[in-house]
Amino acid sequence: MVTLEDVARQAGVSLATASRVLNGSTRQVGASLRAKVELAAHQLGYRTNVAAQTLARGASNVIGLVVHDLTDPYFAALADGAMRVAESHEFMVMVGTTHRDPEREIAYVSTLNAQRVRAVLLTGSRVDDAGLTRRMRQELDRYLQTGGRVACVGQESLGVDTVVPGNREGAAGLARALAGLGHRRFAVLAGPERLLTARDRLAGFAGALAELGLPAPQVVHGSFDRDGGHTAATEVSDATCVFAVNDVMAVGALASFRDRGVSVPGDVSVAGFDDISTLRDLVPQLTTVRLPLADMGARAMELALTPPGDGADADPRIEAVAGEVVLRESTRRLG
Amino acid sequence: MVTLEDVARQAGVSLATASRVLNGSTRQVGASLRAKVELAAHQLGYRTNVAAQTLARGASNVIGLVVHDLTDPYFAALADGAMRVAESHEFMVMVGTTHRDPEREIAYVSTLNAQRVRAVLLTGSRVDDAGLTRRMRQELDRYLQTGGRVACVGQESLGVDTVVPGNREGAAGLARALAGLGHRRFAVLAGPERLLTARDRLAGFAGALAELGLPAPQVVHGSFDRDGGHTAATEVSDATCVFAVNDVMAVGALASFRDRGVSVPGDVSVAGFDDISTLRDLVPQLTTVRLPLADMGARAMELALTPPGDGADADPRIEAVAGEVVLRESTRRLG
DNA sequence: GACCTCCAGGAAAACGATTTCCCAGTCTGC
DNA sequence: GCAGACTGGGAAATCGTTTTCCTGGAGGTC
Numbered sequence: 001m002v003t004l005e006d007v008a009r010q011a012g013v014s015l016a017t018a019s020r021v022l023n024g025s026t027r028q029v030g031a032s033l034r035a036k037v038e039l040a041a042h043q044l045g046y047r048t049n050v051a052a053q054t055l056a057r058g059a060s061n062v063i064g065l066v067v068h069d070l071t072d073p074y075f076a077a078l079a080d081g082a083m084r085v086a087e088s089h090e091f092m093v094m095v096g097t098t099h100r101d102p103e104r105e106i107a108y109v110s111t112l113n114a115q116r117v118r119a120v121l122l123t124g125s126r127v128d129d130a131g132l133t134r135r136m137r138q139e140l141d142r143y144l145q146t147g148g149r150v151a152c153v154g155q156e157s158l159g160v161d162t163v164v165p166g167n168r169e170g171a172a173g174l175a176r177a178l179a180g181l182g183h184r185r186f187a188v189l190a191g192p193e194r195l196l197t198a199r200d201r202l203a204g205f206a207g208a209l210a211e212l213g214l215p216a217p218q219v220v221h222g223s224f225d226r227d228g229g230h231t232a233a234t235e236v237s238d239a240t241c242v243f244a245v246n247d248v249m250a251v252g253a254l255a256s257f258r259d260r261g262v263s264v265p266g267d268v269s270v271a272g273f274d275d276i277s278t279l280r281d282l283v284p285q286l287t288t289v290r291l292p293l294a295d296m297g298a299r300a301m302e303l304a305l306t307p308p309g310d311g312a313d314a315d316p317r318i319e320a321v322a323g324e325v326v327l328r329e330s331t332r333r334l335g
Numbered sequence: 336m337v338t339l340e341d342v343a344r345q346a347g348v349s350l351a352t353a354s355r356v357l358n359g360s361t362r363q364v365g366a367s368l369r370a371k372v373e374l375a376a377h378q379l380g381y382r383t384n385v386a387a388q389t390l391a392r393g394a395s396n397v398i399g400l401v402v403h404d405l406t407d408p409y410f411a412a413l414a415d416g417a418m419r420v421a422e423s424h425e426f427m428v429m430v431g432t433t434h435r436d437p438e439r440e441i442a443y444v445s446t447l448n449a450q451r452v453r454a455v456l457l458t459g460s461r462v463d464d465a466g467l468t469r470r471m472r473q474e475l476d477r478y479l480q481t482g483g484r485v486a487c488v489g490q491e492s493l494g495v496d497t498v499v500p501g502n503r504e505g506a507a508g509l510a511r512a513l514a515g516l517g518h519r520r521f522a523v524l525a526g527p528e529r530l531l532t533a534r535d536r537l538a539g540f541a542g543a544l545a546e547l548g549l550p551a552p553q554v555v556h557g558s559f560d561r562d563g564g565h566t567a568a569t570e571v572s573d574a575t576c577v578f579a580v581n582d583v584m585a586v587g588a589l590a591s592f593r594d595r596g597v598s599v600p601g602d603v604s605v606a607g608f609d610d611i612s613t614l615r616d617l618v619p620q621l622t623t624v625r626l627p628l629a630d631m632g633a634r635a636m637e638l639a640l641t642p643p644g645d646g647a648d649a650d651p652r653i654e655a656v657a658g659e660v661v662l663r664e665s666t667r668r669l670g
Numbered sequence: 671g672a673c674c675t676c677c678a679g680g681a682a683a684a685c686g687a688t689t690t691c692c693c694a695g696t697c698t699g700c
Numbered sequence: 701g702c703a704g705a706c707t708g709g710g711a712a713a714t715c716g717t718t719t720t721c722c723t724g725g726a727g728g729t730c
Contacts, residue, residue: 282617340686690712
């Protein structure tokens with residue numbers, strides 16, 4: 001293992017000079033020495049020991065990214081946007097997958113803290129559980145106190161810089177658009193009861209229906225994934241339009257209806273939420289609420305990397321992202 | 336920032352004892368001291384400084400994972416399988432995305448080397464370019480010499496432990512199955528000319544057709560993604576069956592045909608490769624060659640984590656993974 | 671030419687852990 | 701009762717950098 005000292009010796013300079021040449025320093029080094037050091041480093045095949053560098057500098061060049069599930073295109077898109085930004089800043093990204101287990105999420109923050117990562121990005125939707133939230137807050141505080149930075153995508157319940165998608169407003173807009181198509185009897189495949197993202201979308205949707213004086217939708221809870229949508233769809237009884245609170249669930253619902261010979265949008269209309277791009281070639285094309293996921297990931301990463309301005313550090317920065325209703329083939333005009 | 340020394344002082348023990356209690360050691364520590372240390376650590380909110388630990392131990396608990404594109408479900412599935420294994424061994428995973436740029440891939444190996452990661456997992460298909468391969472080899476050698484471990488998914492061209500999918504055999508099997516349906520005139524949406532995975536699949540497919548005494552397929556090159564499939568499909572002239580060398584391209588091709596009013600499988604049959612699970616609810620359901628992607632990622636990670644056995648370290652371990660032809664709705668029986 | 675300011679270079683002290691010794695007890699067996 | 705193993709505890713060296721001083725010489729000003 002070749003160290004900086006080896007390089008310095010071979011180049012006939014001090015450790016300090018070698019360090020200054022090889023790992024960016026404000027101090028100047030004379031051209032001839034500089035050349036010698038670079039040559040020596042190249043000849044010996046020197047690679048900085050980042051652990052030592054991190055220890056000495058007191059700051060790493062790693063960012064932590066916590067997602068629920070990489071195979072869920074929602075998180076993949078978010079992660080992709082975030083990673084592009086990190087890469088453009090020459091940061092490495094350490095990824096943790098929680099598989100939707102809040103305990104693991106907390107554990108990851110702890111581990112990332114131990115790694116002294118520069119910033120942590122939490123992309124998973126929060127859950128309505130005061131105990132968990134409190135413990136997460138506590139873990140985050142530990143990290144923040146030692147100079148860490150945290151940003152979040154989803155709900156602002158953690159009191160950190162957050163990119164907040166317009167779940168309520170988007171779902172409300174979708175409800176109005178669907179009502180505009182003539183639908184009156186709705187069902188909502190609402191996902192897990194305590195998941196805030198799911199809950200907000202349901203609330204926005206139901207709220208808008210109420211405002212329009214329409215009957216409350218049938219609500220079917222279930223898991224937040226494709227199979228959750230598939231299962232929940234079988235319980236829909238008497239609706240002309242089904243809103244799945246995310247696209248992946250909508251896909252499950254479509255499959256379920258197809259299996260049972262129910263035509264979409266002939267017999268029932270289906271809408272989702274997120275506008276996952278991998279699903280854009282689905283048949284029928286899915287009516288949904290588009291979120292700029294990659295962009296949201298990128299903005300969250302920017303938040304995490306940008307220290308809060310001069311003002312009081314008390315207020316977390318909140319960036320709202322609007323969803324855009326996109327009507328496609330899976331929902332039809334009634335009557 | 337609370338250090339181990341703070342903990343030791345608060346607990347009234349030496350640094351050595353505190354270290355032994357908090358960060359797994361073979362040495363025993365008396366129960367009373369142990370309790371004191373644990374209490375102190377808890378009270379002070381101590382978090383190990385992993386950088387210092389890595390430096391002292393000379394080995395990190397981080398694994399490097401290099402993928403082309405997280406939003407491509409192929410890599411997402413691979414990464415997911417790999418990460419599960421890493422997590423089960425309590426390793427953290429540092430992910431790099433190359434966006435299909437071989438230079439970036441090499442740069443990542445270098446960076447991960449600097450991080451002194453325990454192992455590096457390369458999941459991207461190799462490209463036929465002697466210069467690039469040589470430089471990658473060189474970079475890997477540097478890393479291997481210092482005790483690093485490397486595993487790869489794809490082609491065995493790097494001479495490291497590799498999980499090799501049966502691209503040739505799978506594509507050949509597919510060709511035979513499609514010929515068995517009565518197809519005679521084929522087109523292959525063949526992806527980039529120099530990408531080995533694409534090339535192998537094309538070769539396997541064309542080879543099997545030749546063996547059957549069928550005419551050579553029309554070959555259309557293009558990019559390896561959805562849009563590549565879409566574009567390439569427009570150039571297909573006179574075929575009853577189109578083989579896209581991966582599922583994502585097949586989706587593009589389906590969309591292209593649909594746009595032009597060409598019915599699948601009525602007018603033309605379409606097949607892909609990989610069996611991406613996100614696409615299982617596509618209409619029409621895609622005929623493809625199934626690869627156990629998550630499992631492949633997991634096995635590659637196992638390879639990376641398991642030191643080669645006692646024998647000569649000369650031979651890289653190769654694990655072959657067979658693809659399984661799955662005929663679905665997108666291909667029909669002719670005549 | 672004296673004085674002051676820069677500036678490039680080096681010696682050495684951090685950074686925060688792990689681990690090798692060394693030491694003083696305590697057991698064991700006879 | 702004593703040699704010899706075994707035990708748990710601590711002092712201090714070590715890992716590979718960065719960075720703070722310190723120093724001597726070069727260049728500028730009056």
